[in-house]
Amino acid sequence: MKAFVYVGPKTVELRNVPVPDVKAGYALIKVSHAGVCGSDLTIYAGAHPRAKAPLVLGHELSGTLESDHPEIRKGTEVTCYPLLSCGECNPCKTGNAHICDTLGLIGINCDGGLAEYVLVPSHLLVPIPEGVGLKLGAFIEPLAVGVHAVRKGGYVPGDSAAVFGCGAIGLVCALMLRQSGCENLTIVDNNAHRLSVAEDMGFSVLNADESDVPDAIRRRTGQVGADCVFDCAGHPSVAGNLVRTVKAAGRIVGVASYKAKPEIDMTMCMFKELTFQFVRVYTRKDFEIAADRIQKNSIDFERIITHVLPPEDVQKGFELLTTKSDAIKVMFSFHTDPL
Secondary structure (H helix, E strand, C coil): CCEEEEEEEEEEEEEEECCCEEEECCEEEEEEEEECCCHHHHCCCCCCCCCCEEEECCCCEEECCCCCCCCCCCCCCCEEEEECCCCCCHHHCCCCHHHHHCCCCEEEEEEECCCEEEEEEEHHHHCCCCCCCCHHCCCCCHHHHHHHHHHHHHCCCCCCCCCCCCCCHHHHHHHHHCCCCCCCEEEEEEHHHHHHHHHHHCCCCEECCCCCCHHHHHHHCCCEEEEEEEECCCCCHHHHHHHHHHHEEEEEEEECCCCCCCCCCCHHHHHHCEEEEEECCCCCHHHHHHHHHHHHCCHHHHHHEEEEEHHHHHHHHHHHCCCCCCEEEEEEEECCCCC
């Protein structure tokens, strides 16, 4: 089968590898679509602490069930809840398996779904809701990140918000905020094309290269600042603006991970009595909500998927996401004609 194999820094190759053998407790998925995530790019850069070459990448996926399953009919369109939790540590035993002490992911700690077939533990299968389709089915996983960020982040319906970062995660966070009743919402980025996509989706935007972002947000919030600020950028240039943009006694939600240590004015944080809420991945409940939301509002989510490529374009796909481009969400199509 064709598979994207990480073989070393800046090197992902399309290789022919054996189809995984089905074993007890596991299910085989014939992959249709698989997306490239920020964590895949961290692996690609050679900077992920757990990913070891050779490794088949990918944890955002959809496909059809190819093996027998005690509860799901063979041939059902499915996705995968890709978290690998131990079930024994304190977080797992207290309802927080998504932050397991030894949390792993499909495509990071074992071979993943950027391939024609993937083998996953049977209990991680999630049927794709009727009418969603395989392309959007592969988008349930990143949408779950946005669902979790808004739910765990403590957003209160009616509050104002600012979202830094107009990539796939920033846009799904913005969509979840809007669906949660946020009317005063601004998305901040310096990529003009991504901001135009957000504007077309009905969002207010700010180009960070053309505006004093904290000042502009204060003007939009009656000189108060945003009640809640979501960091979906994870860039050191953003960190200082988070504190200046949020209102006194407001909340900053850390969604993106940082590859370099950011500088934050902790004294200002204290003077403003800010709350920091960091979030990681999602729970099974978040995943279920994401599947429901994508079924009810497919049009906006379709617009975030900017590229669907054949597996032979592996290098192009990674270049789109590691160089300046118009790409937001890049997917690969393994068993259907690319769109």
